[in-house]
Amino acid sequence: xxxxxxxxxxxxxxxxxxxxxxxxxxxxxxxDVYEGKILSDKYFKVSELKGQAKxxxxxxxxxxxxxxxxxxxxxxxxxxxxxxxxxxxxxxxxRNKSKEVLTKYIYYFLTxxxxxxxxxxxxxxxxxxxxxxTFDVLRPILVNIPxxxxxxRIVDIISALDARIEINHKINADLEAMARTLYxxxxxQFDFPDKKGRPYKSxxxxxxxxxxxxxxxxxxxxxxxxxxxIYHDKSGDWGKESPEGNYQLQVACIRGADINGLNGDGEVxxxxxxxxxxxxxxxxxxxxxxxxxxxxxxxxxxxxxxFVTEATLERFELPLICSNFCKAxxxxxxxxxxxxxxxxxxxxxxxxxxxxxxxxxxxxNLLFESFVGSYLTVYPPAPLxxxxxxRMLPVHNQQQLILKQNAELTKLRDxxxxxxxxxxxxxxxxxxxxxxxxxxxx
Numbered sequence: 001x002x003x004x005x006x007x008x009x010x011x012x013x014x015x016x017x018x019x020x021x022x023x024x025x026x027x028x029x030x031x032d033v034y035e036g037k038i039l040s041d042k043y044f045k046v047s048e049l050k051g052q053a054k055x056x057x058x059x060x061x062x063x064x065x066x067x068x069x070x071x072x073x074x075x076x077x078x079x080x081x082x083x084x085x086x087x088x089x090x091x092x093x094x095r096n097k098s099k100e101v102l103t104k105y106i107y108y109f110l111t112x113x114x115x116x117x118x119x120x121x122x123x124x125x126x127x128x129x130x131x132x133x134t135f136d137v138l139r140p141i142l143v144n145i146p147x148x149x150x151x152x153r154i155v156d157i158i159s160a161l162d163a164r165i166e167i168n169h170k171i172n173a174d175l176e177a178m179a180r181t182l183y184x185x186x187x188x189q190f191d192f193p194d195k196k197g198r199p200y201k202s203x204x205x206x207x208x209x210x211x212x213x214x215x216x217x218x219x220x221x222x223x224x225x226x227x228x229x230i231y232h233d234k235s236g237d238w239g240k241e242s243p244e245g246n247y248q249l250q251v252a253c254i255r256g257a258d259i260n261g262l263n264g265d266g267e268v269x270x271x272x273x274x275x276x277x278x279x280x281x282x283x284x285x286x287x288x289x290x291x292x293x294x295x296x297x298x299x300x301x302x303x304x305x306x307f308v309t310e311a312t313l314e315r316f317e318l319p320l321i322c323s324n325f326c327k328a329x330x331x332x333x334x335x336x337x338x339x340x341x342x343x344x345x346x347x348x349x350x351x352x353x354x355x356x357x358x359x360x361x362x363x364x365n366l367l368f369e370s371f372v373g374s375y376l377t378v379y380p381p382a383p384l385x386x387x388x389x390x391r392m393l394p395v396h397n398q399q400q401l402i403l404k405q406n407a408e409l410t411k412l413r414d415x416x417x418x419x420x421x422x423x424x425x426x427x428x429x430x431x432x433x434x435x436x437x438x439x440x441x442x
Contacts, residue, residue: 002146002423003100006139010101013135014093016056022046028057028087030065033075034266036111036162038063043084055087060103062094063087064110068131069119072267076107092135101143105151108158109143109421113414144422154420161413168402168409172264175395182391183342190218192384212376222379227372229340229379231332236322237282239275247274251283252318256292256325259306264403275321284320286310287334289341293366294325296357302366303353305344307337309393311400315407327368336385338392343377 024043029052032040057063057077065073067090079085087093094110096103109115119138123131145151186192190207191199200218201207207216212223240247252270254262261268275282284290289307296302308320322328331340347353356371357364380388419425 002144002150004142005098005101005145007106007141007143008135008139010096010098010106010143010145011062011094011138012097013138014055014061014095016093017054022084024084025049025086026084027052028063028085028091030067030073030088030090033063033065033073033091035072036074036076038075038077038079049086052088054089055091055093057082057085057087057093058095060096062092062103062107062110064092064094066090066092066132066134067123069116069123069133070269072111072116074111076104094135094138100148101145102148102151102155104155104159105145106143108155108417110138112417114418115141146421146423154417157420158413158417161409161416165406165409165413168406172399172402175399176264179338179392179395180342183338183388186384186388187339187342187378187380188346192380193387210378213378217378220381223376224379225373226344226375226377227369229331229336230372231330233327233329234282236324236326236328237273237275237279238324239273239279241273243274246276246278249275249277249280250318251275251321252316253321253323254284254290254306254326255323256295256302256304259290259292259304259326262290262306262308262312264399270316270320272318273321282321282328284308284313284322284328285330286313287330287337289329289331289337290322291327291329291366291368292325293327293368294363296364301348301351301353302357302364303344303348303371305341305348307341309337309396309400311397315400315404333382333385335382335389338389338396339380339385347375 024045026041027044027049028038028040032038059077059080059082061077063075063077065071067073073091096106118141119133120131122137123133126132146154185199190201190205194200194203194205196203206219208219209215210217210223217223236253237251238253239249239251243250251273253273254268254270258268258270260266286309287307289305292302292304294302313320331337352375353366353371356367358367359365416425
């Protein structure tokens with residue numbers, strides 16, 4: 001038989017102070033955990049950590065950020081040797097103390113989207129500078145706990161969905177690495193295929209010195225400012241939260257925070273907005289690029305770049321627009337799309353855009369016109385750009401198909417999990433438990 005239990009009957013919040021008897025430790029902050037995974041194994045000097053790292057962890061612990069629950073900063077510890085790990089004071093370390101509940105079962109409950117929505121609501125109702133929760137918010141939450149065998153079957157089903165999603169993530173990461181390698185080979189090392197199909201520079205292709213770039217480039221290649229690649233740009237829009245007057249055109253609004261997800265690294269949480277019908281010309285079209293022009297942080301510059309194709313647009317039910325903190329850009333020649341994307345991302349990753357930022361009321365702004373109007377780059381011949389485009393488009397389309405599949409798998413997971421936990425779905429052995437639904441509080 002199943003039963004109803006409170007979170008604090010299942011989990012303890014652990015605050016074990018580390019002894020700091022080592023010179024270096026692996027420090028995990030909230031940014032180092034995401035959607036179940038620990039993202040970092042970077043060592044820090046203990047002298048740098050004493051003020052912010054105090055908690056130790058063990059295998060099968062749950063790490064859960066106290067800040068902005070819906071940002072999905074959580075992880076399940078699957079590391080056998082955790083002796084060198086210490087975590088931020090802003091990460092709850094939750095440890096199972098119940099013999100009746102599988103740790104993975106309660107982990108899936110905590111990270112279910114419905115639970116995260118509830119915790120986010122509680123966090124936003126708190127008085128303070130940013131949405132935050134504590135273990136006291138978790139304590140009274142009620143959870144339906146079926147018999148151990150059924151817990152195991154539920155964990156197996158959800159784990160199988162998670163495994164499929166993770167495999168897809170790895171496939172996309174491999175495809176992205178392949179695309180980046182080919183770009184570097186052709187347009188950084190200049191070993192693109194010559195007329196005989198041989199690597200140009202390595203096979204003795206003629207290189208000439210360019211005084212503007214102060215380096216050798218292939219003979220016949222141009223040097224252009226980034227702005228010369230661009231045909232036009234269009235501003236973003238924010239509209240209204242609900243239909244109002246002439247604000248009737250329903251859209252999904254891509255913000256700077258959604259750009260990584262749009263590119264396949266994380267989740268897209270583009271809010272639904274309503275804009276003026278007359279602003280339909282601002283809608284994103286295939287081959288538009290999206291540049292973040294406001295935002296960033298001390299360690300992250302503005303200027304993150306995303307782009308859309310037909311395959312990207314098919315991932316969304318609504319037409320797309322970018323927010324006021326972004327700018328949409330289209331190129332003079334669509335065949336240069338992947339060249340432009342890889343070039344821009346190389347500049348971004350190397351920190352170049354930090355040099356083109358201004359500040360307004362504490363918010364960093366990308367000096368877009370100054371950057372694209374002055375930054376010089378090599379400009380490959382059109383036939384080579386087209387050849388690269390034709391190589392990259394099928395890869396990109398496959399990535400977008402995988403991202404769409406992952407979105408559908410995630411939606412299935414979030415639909416299925418509460419039904420399984422509440423005994424509303426029979427999963428194979430005996431009758432499903434018809435228990436009281438999961439609840440938040442008494």
